[in-house]
Amino acid sequence: MRKSAVLEAVEGLVGGEDLRKALKGVDIIGRIAVIKIPREWQGIRHQVGERILAKLGVDSVYMQTAPARHGDRVRGVEWLAGKRSTVTVYSEHGCKFFVDIEKVYFSPRLSNERRRIADLVAHGETVVNMFAGVGTFSIIIAKSKGAKVFSIDNNPNAFELMIENVAQNRLNGKVIPILADARETVAELEGSAERILMPLPELAEAYLGDAVRMLRGEGWIHVYAHEKGGNEFDVVERAKARMLKSAGQFAEVIKCEGKAVRSIGRKSYQVVLDMQVKPH
Numbered sequence: 001m002r003k004s005a006v007l008e009a010v011e012g013l014v015g016g017e018d019l020r021k022a023l024k025g026v027d028i029i030g031r032i033a034v035i036k037i038p039r040e041w042q043g044i045r046h047q048v049g050e051r052i053l054a055k056l057g058v059d060s061v062y063m064q065t066a067p068a069r070h071g072d073r074v075r076g077v078e079w080l081a082g083k084r085s086t087v088t089v090y091s092e093h094g095c096k097f098f099v100d101i102e103k104v105y106f107s108p109r110l111s112n113e114r115r116r117i118a119d120l121v122a123h124g125e126t127v128v129n130m131f132a133g134v135g136t137f138s139i140i141i142a143k144s145k146g147a148k149v150f151s152i153d154n155n156p157n158a159f160e161l162m163i164e165n166v167a168q169n170r171l172n173g174k175v176i177p178i179l180a181d182a183r184e185t186v187a188e189l190e191g192s193a194e195r196i197l198m199p200l201p202e203l204a205e206a207y208l209g210d211a212v213r214m215l216r217g218e219g220w221i222h223v224y225a226h227e228k229g230g231n232e233f234d235v236v237e238r239a240k241a242r243m244l245k246s247a248g249q250f251a252e253v254i255k256c257e258g259k260a261v262r263s264i265g266r267k268s269y270q271v272v273l274d275m276q277v278k279p280h
């Protein structure tokens, strides 16, 4: 609905068939709209920003200037219109999150996936979130299931926001923010959890052995991957074959189910695998 509002906003200013394609990348994060602008619109980008600001009634419009970079997954942004502030409050599933779009990774497109994972958690479980960002998955899980969540991120900006988010959602002591490389926490958290989240496709597979070590016996690992080539079925099957092999080095895989979470480009998908494993 908001996307069509964006289309209406720029009608007359820019035209052509490419419009829908170009504006596919609109994210509304709290009071900020982040848009992708094709090269040929560069000269009128502030006008486009003003139109979108007025149409959507957000406080600020930014454009994405670079894709999420390796490591902290932060994307480059440039101000286009409205308030010059990259900090906003985003609400999801009854929780509130401070997000700084310039300093941390954040995607509203994972909202359904965060709900799905929270629904899988049993009351009172202990969970480790190895790549927690501002604490989104962790806080939703803790709030809806009373789970204890060790919530790790190595970006100091994400860690600071996570602390604020835990406090504003009144989850002190339930969500435990940890500033570290997820691998460094293994010794401390060994054998402590029933469930591990690995929402960082670029590193998840390499850290599977660490995830298994943090499980208290049989448990679940939710591992994310980026897969290219083929349809949704193909990418899931390919990710499954690879992860079964990798996880098999450290654990017996009792069950492994997967699905494409979202499209991230032509024939490219973010995939999640839910693996029930028993450590060797």
Ligand SMILES: C[S@@+](CC[C@H](N)C(=O)[O-])C[C@H]1O[C@@H](n2cnc3c(N)ncnc32)[C@H](O)[C@@H]1O
Pocket: 071, 072, 073, 104, 105, 106, 107, 110, 130, 131, 132, 133, 134, 135, 136, 137, 152, 153, 154, 155, 158, 180, 181, 182, 183, 199, 200, 201, 203
């Ligand atoms: C895709 S984001 C997580 C998003 C989050 N799950 C959400 O739903 O908002 C991945 C996060 O992993 C963090 N990260 C990258 N490498 C890491 C590492 N070695 N150890 C811990 N965190 C890491 C990044 O700083 C980033 O915040």
